[in-house]
Amino acid sequence: MVSAEKPAASSGARRGSPGEGLPPTTLVLPGDEPTAAALIAAAVEVMAVHGYHGTSVRDIAAAAGTSPAILYHHFTSKQGLLATMLDRGLDVLIAATEEALDLAGEDPADRLRAVVGAHVRVHLESQRESLLGNSELRSLEPGARALVVAKRDVQQRIFDRVVRDGVRRGVFGADQPDDAARFVSTACTAVAAWYRPGGRLGPDEIVARYEEIALDAVRYGR
Amino acid sequence: MVSAEKPAASSGARRGSPGEGLPPTTLVLPGDEPTAAALIAAAVEVMAVHGYHGTSVRDIAAAAGTSPAILYHHFTSKQGLLATMLDRGLDVLIAATEEALDLAGEDPADRLRAVVGAHVRVHLESQRESLLGNSELRSLEPGARALVVAKRDVQQRIFDRVVRDGVRRGVFGADQPDDAARFVSTACTAVAAWYRPGGRLGPDEIVARYEEIALDAVRYGR
Incomplete structure (x- = not known):
C-alpha cells in the first residue's frame, strides 16, 4: 500500500518537506516514501x-x-490508511516481543521479564499509537479488523506460551496459566492509558516494577 | 441535566415508546424521564x-x-450528553465498588476480592459503556474531562488503599503497593476489551479467577 513511487507535487502543500514539524511515530518504517x-x-x-x-x-x-489526491494515491482511502496504521502497530509490538524473547535464554522468569518489558516499552514509546489502536479497532472494516485481531491473538499467545512453559517446568505456580497471562498482558497494555511523561515513574522504573509484579501474578517460585 | 419535565411531542418520533427496541444500559437511572x-x-x-x-x-x-430539539432540551448539546454518560459510568463503578467494600469486612484478602469482583463485574455488565468511556474520554471538553478523570482517580485510590492496608497489616507482601494496585485495576478494566458473551468463561468464573490472580499480584500471604 505504501508505494515508494514519487508522488506528483501538490499545489496545496506547505513549504518545507512533507510532514515537517509533526512528531515522529513508530508506525513509519525506514523504507517509506517520504510523503506516505x-x-x-x-x-x-x-x-x-x-x-x-x-x-x-x-x-x-x-x-x-x-x-x-496524494493520500488516495498511497492508501486508496482513509480506511486503507487506518488499516495500515493498526496493522503496523501490531507488527511493531510482535517484532519487539519476539526479539526480546530470542535474547532471553531458557529461564522462564527471564522469558516473562522479556515479554513484559518489551510489551510495556512499546506501549510507553508508542502511547498515542496504542490508544488509537485500541479505540479505533471498531472503525476498521471486517477484513482489516480480522487481520488486526488475529495479530493481537498472536501477541497474546506469546504471553500464554511463556506462562504455560513456566508452569510446566514447575517454576510458576499459576493455577490458571492462560488467565494469568491475559491478566498480565492487559495490565501491560494499559500503561498507554495512564502514563504521563515527567510523572512519578520513568519508563525504566515502570518496566522494572511491572516485570516483578507479573512474576508475582504467575506465582513465580511458589 | 436530565430534566424530568415532560417533553413536547416530536413530529419525527417513531411509533411506540421512546427508545423501544434499544438494549438497556446501566447509564440510565430509575428516576430518568423516559425520553431522556x-x-x-x-x-x-x-x-x-x-x-x-x-x-x-x-x-x-x-x-x-x-x-x-428534544435532545437539546434534555442535554443542551451532544457534548452535554457525552459528559452525562461518562460521568454516570464512573458513578456506577464507584458506587458498586464502595458497596462491595462495605460488605467485605476487615480481612485484607476479602477486601481485595471485593473491589476486584465489583470492578470486573461492572466492566463485564457494562461492556459497551466501558469501551465508550475509555475511547471517548479524549472527546470531552476540558471541564467535563477533568471531572471524569478525578472520578477515575477516586476509583484507583480505592484499590490503592486496599492494597496499602494489606501491606501495612503484613498480609500482602507487595514491594510497590501503588504499582501493584494499578496493575490489578487496569487488568480488571481490560475485561471489557476482550470478553465475549458465550465464550470460554462466564462472568462468575472470570470474577473468581481474577480475584485469585489479583491476590497473587499483591503477594498475598508472602
Missing part, C-alpha cells in the same frame, strides 16, 4: 485528537502538507 | 459503532425515536 510517511504521522496526530470518524482525508492531507 | 433515558440508550448504541465524532445529534435522536 508524512501522511501516517499526520493521521496519528489528527486522529489522536478527533478520532477516525472525526477526521477527514482533507484534515490528514493538510496536516501532512500534501493533498487528498 | 431513550436518548442515553440510543447514544450508547450509536456511538459504540461510529464513535462520538462520527455520530450526529440527528442520529441519536432518530435512534431514540425523538427529535434533535
Whole structure:
C-alpha cells in the first residue's frame, strides 16, 4: 500500500518537506516514501485528537502538507490508511516481543521479564499509537479488523506460551496459566492509558516494577 | 441535566415508546424521564459503532425515536450528553465498588476480592459503556474531562488503599503497593476489551479467577 513511487507535487502543500514539524511515530518504517510517511504521522496526530470518524482525508492531507489526491494515491482511502496504521502497530509490538524473547535464554522468569518489558516499552514509546489502536479497532472494516485481531491473538499467545512453559517446568505456580497471562498482558497494555511523561515513574522504573509484579501474578517460585 | 419535565411531542418520533427496541444500559437511572433515558440508550448504541465524532445529534435522536430539539432540551448539546454518560459510568463503578467494600469486612484478602469482583463485574455488565468511556474520554471538553478523570482517580485510590492496608497489616507482601494496585485495576478494566458473551468463561468464573490472580499480584500471604 505504501508505494515508494514519487508522488506528483501538490499545489496545496506547505513549504518545507512533507510532514515537517509533526512528531515522529513508530508506525513509519525506514523504507517509506517520504510523503506516505508524512501522511501516517499526520493521521496519528489528527486522529489522536478527533478520532477516525472525526477526521477527514482533507484534515490528514493538510496536516501532512500534501493533498487528498496524494493520500488516495498511497492508501486508496482513509480506511486503507487506518488499516495500515493498526496493522503496523501490531507488527511493531510482535517484532519487539519476539526479539526480546530470542535474547532471553531458557529461564522462564527471564522469558516473562522479556515479554513484559518489551510489551510495556512499546506501549510507553508508542502511547498515542496504542490508544488509537485500541479505540479505533471498531472503525476498521471486517477484513482489516480480522487481520488486526488475529495479530493481537498472536501477541497474546506469546504471553500464554511463556506462562504455560513456566508452569510446566514447575517454576510458576499459576493455577490458571492462560488467565494469568491475559491478566498480565492487559495490565501491560494499559500503561498507554495512564502514563504521563515527567510523572512519578520513568519508563525504566515502570518496566522494572511491572516485570516483578507479573512474576508475582504467575506465582513465580511458589 | 436530565430534566424530568415532560417533553413536547416530536413530529419525527417513531411509533411506540421512546427508545423501544434499544438494549438497556446501566447509564440510565430509575428516576430518568423516559425520553431522556431513550436518548442515553440510543447514544450508547450509536456511538459504540461510529464513535462520538462520527455520530450526529440527528442520529441519536432518530435512534431514540425523538427529535434533535428534544435532545437539546434534555442535554443542551451532544457534548452535554457525552459528559452525562461518562460521568454516570464512573458513578456506577464507584458506587458498586464502595458497596462491595462495605460488605467485605476487615480481612485484607476479602477486601481485595471485593473491589476486584465489583470492578470486573461492572466492566463485564457494562461492556459497551466501558469501551465508550475509555475511547471517548479524549472527546470531552476540558471541564467535563477533568471531572471524569478525578472520578477515575477516586476509583484507583480505592484499590490503592486496599492494597496499602494489606501491606501495612503484613498480609500482602507487595514491594510497590501503588504499582501493584494499578496493575490489578487496569487488568480488571481490560475485561471489557476482550470478553465475549458465550465464550470460554462466564462472568462468575472470570470474577473468581481474577480475584485469585489479583491476590497473587499483591503477594498475598508472602
